[in-house]
Amino acid sequence: MIVLVVVQTIAIAILTVIVFGLLRTHADILRALDRAGVPLDDSAPASPIGPVPVAAPTTRSEAIDIVGTVPGGGPVKVAIAGPHHTLLAFLSSGCRTCQAFWSEFASPTVDLPGDETRLVIVAQDPAHDSESRLAELAPTGVRTVCSSDAWNAYGVPGSPYFALVDGRTGRVVGSGTATGWEQVHGLLSQALGDEALGGTVDEALAASGIGPGHPSLYPEPLGTDEGDR
Amino acid sequence: MSSHRLAANGVEVAVRDGWEVEFSELRANPGADPRSLVHLANFALPAERGDYGSGAVESMDSGGILIVLMEFDPPSAGGAMFSGDAVPHGLVAADFSPAALQRRLPGQAGSQRFFRVGERAFGLYVVLGAHRQAALLAREVNLTLAGITID
Numbered sequence: 001m002i003v004l005v006v007v008q009t010i011a012i013a014i015l016t017v018i019v020f021g022l023l024r025t026h027a028d029i030l031r032a033l034d035r036a037g038v039p040l041d042d043s044a045p046a047s048p049i050g051p052v053p054v055a056a057p058t059t060r061s062e063a064i065d066i067v068g069t070v071p072g073g074g075p076v077k078v079a080i081a082g083p084h085h086t087l088l089a090f091l092s093s094g095c096r097t098c099q100a101f102w103s104e105f106a107s108p109t110v111d112l113p114g115d116e117t118r119l120v121i122v123a124q125d126p127a128h129d130s131e132s133r134l135a136e137l138a139p140t141g142v143r144t145v146c147s148s149d150a151w152n153a154y155g156v157p158g159s160p161y162f163a164l165v166d167g168r169t170g171r172v173v174g175s176g177t178a179t180g181w182e183q184v185h186g187l188l189s190q191a192l193g194d195e196a197l198g199g200t201v202d203e204a205l206a207a208s209g210i211g212p213g214h215p216s217l218y219p220e221p222l223g224t225d226e227g228d229r
Numbered sequence: 230m231s232s233h234r235l236a237a238n239g240v241e242v243a244v245r246d247g248w249e250v251e252f253s254e255l256r257a258n259p260g261a262d263p264r265s266l267v268h269l270a271n272f273a274l275p276a277e278r279g280d281y282g283s284g285a286v287e288s289m290d291s292g293g294i295l296i297v298l299m300e301f302d303p304p305s306a307g308g309a310m311f312s313g314d315a316v317p318h319g320l321v322a323a324d325f326s327p328a329a330l331q332r333r334l335p336g337q338a339g340s341q342r343f344f345r346v347g348e349r350a351f352g353l354y355v356v357l358g359a360h361r362q363a364a365l366l367a368r369e370v371n372l373t374l375a376g377i378t379i380d
Binding site for chain 2: 074082
């Protein structure tokens, strides 16, 4: 009888360890899926995370400096202002699409759109990403910063995501994402071209004296004339 | 002054708009206590730099300023070299000279000071992008130094 109780106790202990192990593995998988931007709730609306076309903003958005920590290092602040563009690449260590960008940015000859463009990779804080993995992935010579505040400030919907900032105006020229660097580069170049041609739609309208509330923005509906009846 | 205040190892910096900062640690060996190294610049600091700013000073323009705050081993604080007892301030154009540069580049000038705060010993190394603008740039240096506090 005593032998049976002992065997049963040992069996329960082993099963308990196995169950806790499975729960932990499950939690790790959920965290990894969350980092990768994979929605877990089937009833939830489609996640905004995923490729978003790069485009010039319809209204110019202010850029802010990046304040955070270097992966495996100390506090850091990266200033956006200056006679150059800054390409902010919001990447994660665990997202599959990001792997191509980590590899691309490791190349010393990577071609960046804009004037003397500086590449800054922005990851989430160590509480939301693997700091040791980020330290491994950070390309030599490329400024890499952990800053969840920057993700919030730039409205990053998920990784990868890019924002091209003009340091002379302190504003975002274009932002969005795609699955490959060639595509991102092309679309950001288009945003730069649009910027050079005439700025934003709001600015073009303002230059013509058309602002919020202008009558020309609210034309009379068709079919109200007597002749149309 | 900017609202960004960053700190590590008892060194706090109020970072001005347009300036960058990076804190790192120096260790004589893996088991040794960390010593502070702070780089401040009013231009884009490259990710890879030497302790005294090599790799960064090459990219400075005439209005560029690099400030290096380097902590030395605590026993150094008792040495005669560390005569100051606070973060230096009130630098003037005459404090800067090309001869003080760790890496001499045309047009640039540098200044170096040693001081202690309590039991901690520090060296302050400043590089200006243009010696001829030392009077103007020294004022910017002093504004930035005023934002540094050490426990």
